[in-house]
Amino acid sequence: MGGRAFTDRMGMGPARTVQRRRTGRLAGWLAGAVGLALAAGGALVAAPPSPPPAAASVGGTSVTILIERGDATQGFSTPTVTVAGDGTLSVTNLDTYDHTVTSVALDSAGVPLFDVKVLHGTTMAIPAVDGLASGTYEFYCRFHPNMRGTLVVDRAGGGTTGVEPAYDQSLVVPSVLTGSHLRLRMREAHVRVLPTGPRTPMWTYAGTWPGPTIRRPAGRDTRVTFINDLPRGAGAMSVHLHGDHHAAKDDGQPTRFLIQRGRSRTYHYPLTYGGEPEPSSFFWYHDHRMDHTARNNWRGLQGMFVVKDADGRTLRLPTGARDVPLMVADRSFNEGNRLANPFAAGPQMVHRHGEMRFTGEHAPPNDATTGTHVLVNGRYLPHLDVSATRYRLRLLNASSASAYTFALSDGRPLIQIGTGNGLLPRPVARPELLLGPAQRADVLVDFHGEEGTRVALRSVPRTDSTAGTGSRTAPLMQFRVQGAARDPSLLPTRLPTPELVRAPRRVTKTWRFDLTGDPRTGSAWTINGRAFDPDRVDHRARLGTVERWRLRNTSDVTHYVHIHAEQWRTLSRDGRRPPPWERGLEDTWKLDPGEVVEVAARFTDYTGAFMIHCHMLDHEDHGMMARFDVVP
Ligand SMILES: [Cu+2]
Known part of the structure; x- marks a missing residue:
């Protein structure tokens, strides 16, 4: 774990020894100073007031989670905090990045028990801690999920604790379109995303989020006409079929060949490569308008596209209802289940020496758009009834900034057979599978002999590297295994991989x-x-x-x-x-x-x-x- 003291995913109890880290840094000094100030007020002090070095664990009745410069990659300076009695908790952010302190555990409405954004150079209280019952709570930063910590609440009396998700919505598999010339109208629609309350107004392809899944045979000429009937203010759109090979004019250019409001544009996808049918692939289509791609995707302009070739039949991979595309994306919501608008705060574009730059609160590097709710096919914490057979899951991360490490709750691996662009040379067992924004994976899961069991698909912290930005900790969905059924599918041991080019030695x-x-x-x-x-x-x-x-x-x-x-x-x-x-x-x-x-x-x-x-x-x-x- 690259020298990090914090190695335990499941949390650390108050009695557990926490290794000291980053000896002599400000963490120890500040924790000590906080402790001293409290000691003067007569409160219980758990952190040693002096001298440095740092203790990674701090506690007391007025406790500060400390974030220092560099913590975006190194993790919280105080990964373990203990709040005793009616103590209070706050966050001080001395880093140059904005961060959040977000509870992994969810309340009965599926909302994190606490979720506080703390801008760089500020301190924020976490008032929700007042209502928590005694126990241990994992937290992380939504912008930099490799920053993880543990809060221990130690007090008498009751309070809120985390609730296991009920997964009571059904997974929605988007409708499928197969025609050679399709028409998709971009329009505002009220979409069922959260299980209760009003539907969410979104910008959609043909009225749903995700839009319809397009399934086309490889090598068959395909045209899709997109009509821009979005509300005033949405502006011109541009649709990119991500992963596909097609002409520049059909690529969803950021500033050219746009679809103005009230107009339409037809994109041509031959689904060929060098005159041959494309490999079987899992693409997706989404807006690509310059300066507004994040906003337009957040509002809902996203859909999936499957290119089928003969592999599926010859390999006897699962088909039909057992071939399930799953689009994972996070969003935040305001009152009335309306989408939050992270783009209202800017940033402002300026020009320096003829190049664009950005200023303001949402300027780089503090521009990562993440959501409190992670949705699968546009629904929050859904379930899918499956037969006790093999399934093919096509995983797509359609988030703006969040990465997910997919894992099944019973620890069995996902059998990866492909990327978004075709099959792998051979299947790979993946106990954990990381997908960043726009990445896809084609995986098999076998539910044979598991009638009556429930298996959750979730995102867990990255274990492959601590150098990176990390992946979310979040439940995603649940599979409810019903009865046995006939299953003609096979688990392939070799796969017909697309031909790979011979590369020159020299970097071009x-x-x-x-x-x-x-x-x-x-x-x-x-x-x-x-x-x-x-x-x-x-x-x-x-x-x-x-x-x-x-x-x-x-x-x-x-x-x-x-x-x-x-x-x-x-x-x-x-x-x-x-x-x-x-x-x-x-x-x-x-x-x-x-x-x-x-x-x-x-x-x-x-x-x-x-x-x-x-x-x-x-x-x-x-x-x-x-x-x-x-x-x-
Ligand atoms: Cu980037």
Whole structure:
């Protein structure tokens, strides 16, 4: 765990010894100072008043969770806090990033027991702690979920505790469209998201969130007409079919070929690659309008797209109702179940030396849009009745910023057979499976012999690395295993992997992802030091050639980088052969701080402008996108 003292996922009791960490840092001093001030008031003091070094555990009747500079990657300076009697709890944030202190446990309405956003350089009280019963409560930061801690409440009398989710809504599987020319009207609709109360007004593709799932055979010409009937103020839209290979004019360009309000546009998807049918894939379609992609996706402009080839039949993978696409995305809500509007606070765009920069509270790096509720196919904590057979789950993370590490509650692995862009060379057992924004995985789960059991799918903290931004701790949904049924499906041991290109030795192009500037004077997420400019060509690739690209993250948060136009082979991750689940085709890669990933593709079929960008949508909107042109 990279030297971190905090290693226990399930929480630590008050009697447990906590290792000291970061000796001599401010944590110990401040905890001591807080203790001293309280001692003067006659209160119980658990933290030693002096001298430093730091104790990671603090307690008393007026307790401070301390966040210091660097904690976004190192974790809370005080990972264990104890509140005794009628004590109070607050958070002091001395970091340059905004953070939250969010309870993992949910109340009976499914809302975190406490969830406090604390801007950098401020202190916030956590009044909800007053009502908590004695016990141990895990907490984390929604923006940087690798920051985790434990709150121990030690008092007489009753109070609120966490409630296991009831999963009482049914999972909704979006309606399926299969035609060769489809029409989808973008319009406002009132969508059932939360189990009780009013429906939520959203911007939708054809009235639902997610929009209809499009299923098309590989190699069959497909046209989709999108009509923009969204409310005034929504502006022009642009639809990107994420992962697919198609012409530049059909790519959902951020500033060109837009769909103005009251107008329509038809996108052409041949579903071919170099004249051959595309591999079986799990794509998704979503808005890609410059500066507004995060807002338009948050409001609901998202849907799934499955490209089928003959693999499914020859491999005897689960089909029909046993092939379930699952789109996972987080949202927050206001009164009346209305979506919160994180975009009302800006940021403001300014220009510095001809490049865009952002100022204000929501400027980079404090622009991560996360939600308190993690939804599956647009419903909160749903369940799915399944037969005691094998299922194929297609997992999509459609969140703006949150990553999820998928795990089943009974500890059995997910059997991953594919990425979003086709099958892997062989199945990989994944006890935990991390997906950042826009990443997908194709997995098998077998419920044979488990009649009557209930298995939860949830997101757990990352254990693969502590260097990155981490994944949410959250329940997602529940499978309720009903009776046995005939199951013609098989568990494949070999898979027909799409052909992988031979890459040149030399790196053709390096793309470096970083943060530039300061939110007070203007900041931006940048690629090679520059913020996005749709009129600037940052690289030219020649049609028909194979290029090797190096992706390098020099910032101190994780990015998930997406490349348009082609389907890419992952050559290496940090100089080593990529892990087994990255040996198929990909379009979006995790880049933890300091990580270097090399990828290769042949530029095939289409010339014109395409994008490379971070798929954390606030990062994309705030500069972290570049244009490359494929030229004849
Ligand atoms: Cu990013």
